[in-house]
Amino acid sequence: MYFKLAIQNVKKSFKDYMIYFLTLAFSICLFYSFNSFQAQQAVMELSQGQADIIDSVMLIMKILSVFVAIVLGFLVIYANNFLIKRRKKELGLYTLLGMPKNHISRILVYETFIVGLVSLVVGLLSGFFLSQLLTVITANLFEANLNYSFIFSLDAMLLTIIAFALIFFVIMIFNTLILNRYKLIDLIHAGQKNETLKIKNIYISILLFIVSLLILGYTYHYALSLGINALVHLNIIAPLGILGTVLFFMSLAGFLLRFVQSSKSLYYRKLNMFVLRQVNASINSNFLSMSIVCIMLLFSIGALATGSNLNRTINNTLLYATPYDYTYSAYIDPEHPMYAEDFTHMSEQLKLNPKDIKEEAFVHEYCSDITTKTYQKQIEALLGEPDSSFYEQSIEVIPLSEFNKLRKQYDLEPIRLKNDECYFFTSIEMLKELIDEIIAKEKELTLYGKPLRISNTDYELINLGTSSNTGTAALAVVVNDDAIPKGTPLYSVYWNVTLADSIDIQGFDDYMNTKIRAYHQAQEVNNQPVSYSSVTSEHVKENSKGLAVIMTYIGIYLGLIFLMASAVILALQQLSQASDNKQRYLILNKLGAEKRMVNQSILFQLSIYFFMPLLLAIVHSIVGIQVVNSIVVAFGRSDLFIASLITGGIILLIYGAYFFITYIGYKSILSKR
Amino acid sequence: MTPILDVVDIEKYYGNKGNLTKAVNHVSFQVEKGEFIGIMGPSGSGKTTLLNCISTIDSVTSGHISINNKDITALRKNALSKFRREELGFIFQDFNLLDTLTAYENIALALTIQKRKPSEIKKQVMSVAQKLDIVDVLQKYPYQMSGGQKQRVASARALVSEPSLILADEPTGALDSKSSRALLDSFERLNAEYEATILMVTHDAFTASYAKRILFIKDGRIFNELIRGNDSRKAFFNRIIEVETLLGGDSSNVL
Numbered sequence: 001m002y003f004k005l006a007i008q009n010v011k012k013s014f015k016d017y018m019i020y021f022l023t024l025a026f027s028i029c030l031f032y033s034f035n036s037f038q039a040q041q042a043v044m045e046l047s048q049g050q051a052d053i054i055d056s057v058m059l060i061m062k063i064l065s066v067f068v069a070i071v072l073g074f075l076v077i078y079a080n081n082f083l084i085k086r087r088k089k090e091l092g093l094y095t096l097l098g099m100p101k102n103h104i105s106r107i108l109v110y111e112t113f114i115v116g117l118v119s120l121v122v123g124l125l126s127g128f129f130l131s132q133l134l135t136v137i138t139a140n141l142f143e144a145n146l147n148y149s150f151i152f153s154l155d156a157m158l159l160t161i162i163a164f165a166l167i168f169f170v171i172m173i174f175n176t177l178i179l180n181r182y183k184l185i186d187l188i189h190a191g192q193k194n195e196t197l198k199i200k201n202i203y204i205s206i207l208l209f210i211v212s213l214l215i216l217g218y219t220y221h222y223a224l225s226l227g228i229n230a231l232v233h234l235n236i237i238a239p240l241g242i243l244g245t246v247l248f249f250m251s252l253a254g255f256l257l258r259f260v261q262s263s264k265s266l267y268y269r270k271l272n273m274f275v276l277r278q279v280n281a282s283i284n285s286n287f288l289s290m291s292i293v294c295i296m297l298l299f300s301i302g303a304l305a306t307g308s309n310l311n312r313t314i315n316n317t318l319l320y321a322t323p324y325d326y327t328y329s330a331y332i333d334p335e336h337p338m339y340a341e342d343f344t345h346m347s348e349q350l351k352l353n354p355k356d357i358k359e360e361a362f363v364h365e366y367c368s369d370i371t372t373k374t375y376q377k378q379i380e381a382l383l384g385e386p387d388s389s390f391y392e393q394s395i396e397v398i399p400l401s402e403f404n405k406l407r408k409q410y411d412l413e414p415i416r417l418k419n420d421e422c423y424f425f426t427s428i429e430m431l432k433e434l435i436d437e438i439i440a441k442e443k444e445l446t447l448y449g450k451p452l453r454i455s456n457t458d459y460e461l462i463n464l465g466t467s468s469n470t471g472t473a474a475l476a477v478v479v480n481d482d483a484i485p486k487g488t489p490l491y492s493v494y495w496n497v498t499l500a501d502s503i504d505i506q507g508f509d510d511y512m513n514t515k516i517r518a519y520h521q522a523q524e525v526n527n528q529p530v531s532y533s534s535v536t537s538e539h540v541k542e543n544s545k546g547l548a549v550i551m552t553y554i555g556i557y558l559g560l561i562f563l564m565a566s567a568v569i570l571a572l573q574q575l576s577q578a579s580d581n582k583q584r585y586l587i588l589n590k591l592g593a594e595k596r597m598v599n600q601s602i603l604f605q606l607s608i609y610f611f612m613p614l615l616l617a618i619v620h621s622i623v624g625i626q627v628v629n630s631i632v633v634a635f636g637r638s639d640l641f642i643a644s645l646i647t648g649g650i651i652l653l654i655y656g657a658y659f660f661i662t663y664i665g666y667k668s669i670l671s672k673r
Numbered sequence: 674m675t676p677i678l679d680v681v682d683i684e685k686y687y688g689n690k691g692n693l694t695k696a697v698n699h700v701s702f703q704v705e706k707g708e709f710i711g712i713m714g715p716s717g718s719g720k721t722t723l724l725n726c727i728s729t730i731d732s733v734t735s736g737h738i739s740i741n742n743k744d745i746t747a748l749r750k751n752a753l754s755k756f757r758r759e760e761l762g763f764i765f766q767d768f769n770l771l772d773t774l775t776a777y778e779n780i781a782l783a784l785t786i787q788k789r790k791p792s793e794i795k796k797q798v799m800s801v802a803q804k805l806d807i808v809d810v811l812q813k814y815p816y817q818m819s820g821g822q823k824q825r826v827a828s829a830r831a832l833v834s835e836p837s838l839i840l841a842d843e844p845t846g847a848l849d850s851k852s853s854r855a856l857l858d859s860f861e862r863l864n865a866e867y868e869a870t871i872l873m874v875t876h877d878a879f880t881a882s883y884a885k886r887i888l889f890i891k892d893g894r895i896f897n898e899l900i901r902g903n904d905s906r907k908a909f910f911n912r913i914i915e916v917e918t919l920l921g922g923d924s925s926n927v928l
Binding site: 272587595596 | 757791
């Protein structure tokens with residue numbers, strides 16, 4: 001009988017359960033999808049390296065999922081609490097009729113079970129589909145071939161079921177505890193309980209609002225001025241930011257009220273006055289949750305934007321990081337100088353078959369007689385005080401012919417230089433600002449005793465060979481080949497190879513690894529330990545992609561969870577206030593306010609609660625992403641615009657859906673007799 | 674002269690075929706402009722249902738109600754809202770003031786709903802506040818006011834839009850006798866000086882004695898009608914009590 005009652009209850013209060021159900025189903029869907037990476041491997045052609053990456057993604061997702069499960073657990077308890085509150089009167093009736101408490105809690109257990117079961121089924125089903133989508137995304141990120149077939153991960157399903165069974169179990173205990181705490185009189189009079197109303201002094205609000213703006217402004221300024229170092233000073237920035245945010249929401253309603261009041265025609269227009277007073281009156285119970293939501297949204301936006309941005313950034317970077325199939329590079333110790341001739345016959349000495357090599361090209365960087373100290377002024381103005389050893393580094397000099405050959409590989413036009421000209425550039429994104437400043441301000445530089453005019457006003461950030469670091473040339477100058485005196489020692493050398501189509505890059509790399517060691521051992525007879533590295537384009541791609549994939553998924557996973565959590569908190573809070581506000585809307589109705597006007601005022605009110613935290617979070621995140629971006633830049637070029645579009649789209653979809661459901665629910669609560 | 678309120682043979686049924694309750698059963702009456710009319714009856718007599726029908730909050734089963742020559746039983750939902758805010762003023766037993774708004778704003782709300790101009794709003798609120806002697810509580814919130822003040826603010830809200838008809842449902846129900854008297858005095862004054870038409874539902878004989886005419890309702894029908902004429906209030910009160918005794922049932926009901 002109790003089971004039947006429970007089913008009827010769920011059916012009857014379907015609209016109340018809607019948000020609870022949606023949240024559960026969505027959490028389950030996310031939880032399953034992001035734990036189903038194991039199964040994805042089956043349908044993709046992945047290299048060993050990529051498979052390793054998937055394994056680490058899986059591990060990270062499992063660890064994250066523990067954290068996510070805890071967050072979801074709290075969220076579900078919060079939602080459940082809301083439902084119990086809405087039904088106090090009904091529970092009171094059961095008690096009044098003489099139903100023992102353990103029987104009532106049995107009804108609640110059944111109800112939780114029914115809703116849990118249905119949302120588990122719906123959530124898992126939608127999770128199956130989302131995981132298909134994720135598979136496509138992963139394949140896309142890896143640029144791997146997809147032998148598409150429906151994937152299913154038993155592991156993920158079991159994990160999901162266990163996690164949520166645990167959450168439901170906690171809820172059942174929680175409900176029983178709550179039930180035992182309530183007094184019958186409270187349950188029966190639940191509907192009539194009035195919240196005590198305290199109107200705060202508006203002038204204090206205005207003062208607080210200004211203070212909050214000042215604090216936020218200062219925090220933004222401080223964070224932006226620190227740039228990449230902002231993360232180190234998070235212990236100052238975060239508390240200041242949180243304080244500013246809390247004060248902002250604490251005083252927002254009062255400020256808005258006073259602000260609109262100053263325009264009589266706006267204040268005394270339709271129900272504006274009512275809505276503003278309403279928001280102001282309930283701000284005490286709302287400001288904390290608005291602040292929390294704002295901060296969660298900030299995390300969410302940050303995670304989503306960085307997640308979607310990083311992959312793009314790395315993809316962009318890859319184009320510049322992999323001009324050749326294989327690059328050997330050596331950094332020459334100035335104590336043990338080496339010369340271009342020492343490397344000229346590499347391929348013969350390594351006994352390579354000339355047929356295997358389609359093309360080989362050297363890029364020599366020569367030491368110069370000037371060091372980075374020449375530009376000390378600009379460096380210190382833009383980058384701050386560097387290590388003292390930094391100033392001992394030579395400006396790198398590259399011969400024009402080799403540079404133009406390299407440019408050809410990037411499909412760039414060759415550059416031309418007169419005898420008294422040079423071309424200044426860098427391949428490190430973080431130094432771009434510095435180089436731009438130098439070529440804008442400095443007309444000339446003196447190299448090997450000869451004055452040279454800097455001819456270029458712009459340059460491409462190109463690498464000297466395939467490299468897993470983005471920057472190979474720091475402060476580099478290109479000059480005509482004969483401007484470099486004979487016998488100038490090398491700074492570094494890049495031996496770039498494009499292999500014949502028939503040659504497997506991995507195999508070539510393996511072969512080279514064994515040979516190069518022997519080659520250098522032979523050279524060490526001259527007591528010259530050479531620090532060298534070699535890398536294949538495949539390797540660079542996989543490494544970067546791996547990082548991109550991991551970061552993207554972490555970003556999206558956490559971003560979505562935080563986004564959902566904040567939307568749910570707001571939605572539930574508004575819905576529970578809807579029933580408290582019912583009386584007020586009834587008065588409006590009696591006074592003859594049109595339905596349309598009332599709906600508008602509900603929309604207006606909900607918009608303040610939903611979009612104010614979003615708005616502030618966006619402002620926060622613009623600053624935050626600026627800072628984070630300076631870190632992402634370290635991985636190469638970034639494209640914020642598209643990342644913002646993607647993030648905006650996702651947020652609009654999920655947040656908007658919750659907003660809409662809240663609006664519908666709010667109206668239905670008000671219209672209920 | 675056409676009446677402000679013309680109720681013609683209305684019925685209101687609740688329930689279904691098997692179990693029909695006639696809350697209002699063939700009731701007809703008229704209210705002229707400037708009248709102060711009371712409706713009395715024991716609980717369950719149908720007086721609140723009647724008021725709800727007149728106030729357009731509820732619809733009639735049959736019959737017609739015309740207010741200011743407009744047949745409200747033929748109006749649609751949105752037109753009803755418009756009609757309600759332009760032609761009717763409400764005063765409730767529990768004041769129904771919005772606790773988040775100041776007295777001034779509560780009164781102004783009735784006008785902003787009508788989309789009036791702000792300059793006009795201020796003038797009208799001040800004028801009605803003077804009539805009801807609440808100028809000094811205008812900036813206070815409901816929780817800072819006494820019951821009597823609250824009801825006068827609620828009355829001001831009902832009056833401010835200059836409605837054709839003011840409907841008061843047990844206006845003194847939540848007031849002590851002193852506040853009740855003050856409120857009723859102001860009703861009397863509004864009626865006499867400003868020709869406000871007031872229809873008041875009550876079960877309290879003292880409150881009813883302020884009206885000029887009283888309709889008694891029992892079991893959904895008009896049972897009796899009393900007109901004050903030139904009687905003093907005390908005399909009128911005694912006549913009301915007599916009818917009430919009658920209304921309560923004769924001795925045959927007791928035995």
